[in-house]
Amino acid sequence: MTAAATALIAGTPLAAQTIDVAIIGEPDTFDPMISTKDVVSIVTQHFVETLYTFDESWSVVPLLAADMPEISDDGLTYVIPVREGVTFHDGSTMDSADVKASLDRWIEVASRGRSIAEQVESIEATGDFELTITLSEPYAPLMSLLAFSNSAAAIYPEETIAPEIETVIGTGPYMLEAHEPDQYTQLVRFEDYTQPTGAAERQQIPEEIRFVPVPDPNTRVEGLLSGQFDYADGLQTEAYDRIESSDTAEPVLLEPFGWPVFAVNHKQGIMTDLTIRQAVQAALPFDDMLFAAFGDEKFFQTEGALYPEGWTWRTDAGTELYNQNDQEKAASLLEEAGYDGEPLRILTSRQYEFHYQMAEVARMGLEMAGFTVEMDVVDWATLAQNRDNPELWDIYITHSPFLPEPALISSLFSSAREGWDNPEKNEILNRFTSEADPEARQEIFAELQQIVFEDVGLIKVGNFNALQGQSAGLEGVTPSPWPAFWNAQPAE
Template sequence: MKKSALVLFTLAAMAGTSSLALAQASEGVLTIATIGEPPTLDVMQTPTDIVLTIDQHIFETLYTYDAQWKSVPLLAAGMPEVSEDGLTYKIALREGVKFHDGSDLDAKDVTASLNRWMAINSKGKQVAALVESLTEDGGNAVVIKLKSRYAPLLATLSQASVIMPSEKIADTLTEFVGTGPYALKERKPDQYTQLVRFEDYKSPEGEISNYAGKREAIAKEIRFVPVPDANTRVEGLISGQFDYADSLPVSAYERVEASDSAKPVIFKNAGWASMNMNMQQGLLTKKELRQAVQVALNPNDMMLAAFSDDRFFSVDASIFPEESFWHTEAGVARYGEGDPEAAAKLLEAAGYDGTPIRLMTSRQYEFHYKIGEVAKAYLEAAGFKVDLQVVDWATLTTRRADPKEWDIFITHSNFPGDPTTINTITDTYPGWYVSEQKAKAVATYMEATTDEAKKAAWDAIQTVIYDDAPLYKVGNFNAVSGVANGVTGYEPTYWPHFWNVTPKQ
């Protein structure tokens, strides 16, 4: 043991310091292999996963997500005070929070940041259309007045609406200054993004829960290295070049597990796979035929073909997974083992004329392709004719925008903090899920002001989704990453984060 480490250990023991506080003294570096180079560090402009992963260490939002994906305070001092009519939100700010440039967080920084977010971010623009005013209430609170109730407000304030000093705000950011546990030191495109511990960081209180709770900047430095090739990430992890490697192929699990330098990490319910149906044109404009598709399919067989091992997937009819606040069995129908005979009866009753279903998938996501192969077999067993069209992902995303070109396409999504922000159930997403009963159910949700009312409204929305059959949820998939032996405190989350993580000695 080095002398300096021995002294720290002795002092900590004498003071009764916790192991987490002791770990604060680390001079270690965490080297993180990411899936690629971030296009920007301006997360308001480009809220992609890679940008969110890095930026969450630099910037913070008023609210963040706990383990149930409920929005809880981060820079806010508590949950908002909401007026009886549900239109006015008063949000107090935590005191004593500093930016990386040494300035103090105040209400002016929040209003300036949120105004920028509402001007340039896609979800921010949605919120802006509903905001009557955004004002400061003294130095340590802001007030948002809405034109109409908007239940997803806190969820949208929990992602990408980062707070920065008002003096640093510009159309194009030149300085990336936040309140997070790490500050940006240097970025060399295609080489690394280097973050260093912010010594004056003020952590929120509370038990660690997903992104919520206490945050400790234990590592002195975090270095994010873009490594687009998955096999290179695997080799670098095993060789000791990386302390963490993101998004590894499931086929690498055993190899990493067998190494003496690293261990694989499974993040449960990283996302869900779905088959989206065209409700605007073509064969599946008939609800009865969409329901026949649901009855015909076997989700377990499709997910097993896609992921080979049940360690890497789960089958669950609820659109949200069990750990989520939004998990519910409400309305579940036509989901299970696949019943070709029952599906055939629905086909006959709907007057199916033998027109082939155009099923689009891509091999760039190999699991999409494998799901498509099994789906084709089950649909044909029920009596459908199927035209399986295998195209590259760019072609698929272009073609799915044209309702004349397809009947079903396969995709995947993450689980957002608010159910009404799921792409696949919005009116304008390819598939064009528009129905009167959905509109009524969503309107009820938007009026909700409590978690209990939102949950009841979401139960009703899921019930409508199963009846309208705009999509077929195939199943939930897990993500594989890897962490070097000796690195402690890492807990998997959708956007991997490295506060509370101790580097290897």
């Protein structure tokens, strides 16, 4: 146990300290319920909390809930005990009315909440500190959805609930002290924080955490190496050797991390044509795209399965359609589709430099097949705004960590911004989410992955390992796609 943690437990005041974190850009909201962006999750998880969370092994554990729910035998009723004595940052006390109002909003405005809205029959406060969720049909991933910090089922005071929340009030170990747009977000310890027990414990070691938006990845690296930042997210893999050989910093490699994805516009534009989608899938040179993005095979794997080796959900279903790199086949498909040269619009950003590098190589492969390609390169905040308007893009580039529950992959749902509303896929997805038996769910997931490839619901590029960096000797930060800093302690 660290000295700081020992002091905290003993009741000794902690030394004043600040953790400075370089993030890839400015969070465009402090309301994680309405955002799926990692940069929003990273910041807001420190001051906004959910009923449940994930431990280090991706098991769901209580956070604002007092215990795991009591689930009826038919899987339709979840009775959730709510922790007593929890204080919001405005001084009010949380009860089940706050939880009900928050979850009611979640199924209305959050992409993950909307994905299950049709299955939610009612959300009721059945006691001052008890909530009951009743479903119209079983939904196996419900607990994972309630635990995720991305499009989060966040708990706010009932009085603040509105379609748009201007001032976010949470229950977390830190509270928002100041926000200077494009400069920093300052969080300070919430002294009245009520500590959860067990795996969700949050020690509040730093007195202050500052998140600094640094859009340029090279600047994030230089700031880490100079000691300006204690932690830096989203680093280019080319910086690995420099950081490793430095006396001031250490690389943090998340292996495997996740998958870059070309998200497909199924609502309007040329990608609504299946044959055009199949032509894109056939033309893309994934090996070259990944090499351009990451430069060294220790940072990527050319693999089409939606989950890597060692994961429960691993299946090779449909992967014969992955990495065809066949521009002649793609050209034939374009001719079959009657393609007239309409531009294929790719929306991307350089704040994740590997997105842009993949897009450039993809453009060359697509043009060889006969596509006219139009690149729209914008900052990440603009991309996040423009991708919500289906008139502005045909493909946008993003990435996702490997998530513990496939139902957390929002692109699979017709309610997502991509609008993939294939009836056969919807039926498979409905069977998958309503099935409780783990082995049966694995078999259904193989069907789901098969149709992802056959209908080109989305385009996975491959697997990649993500690079972050921390100051030498920093302790208490568990490597994660969403690193948390409540237990962070710099080297003495």
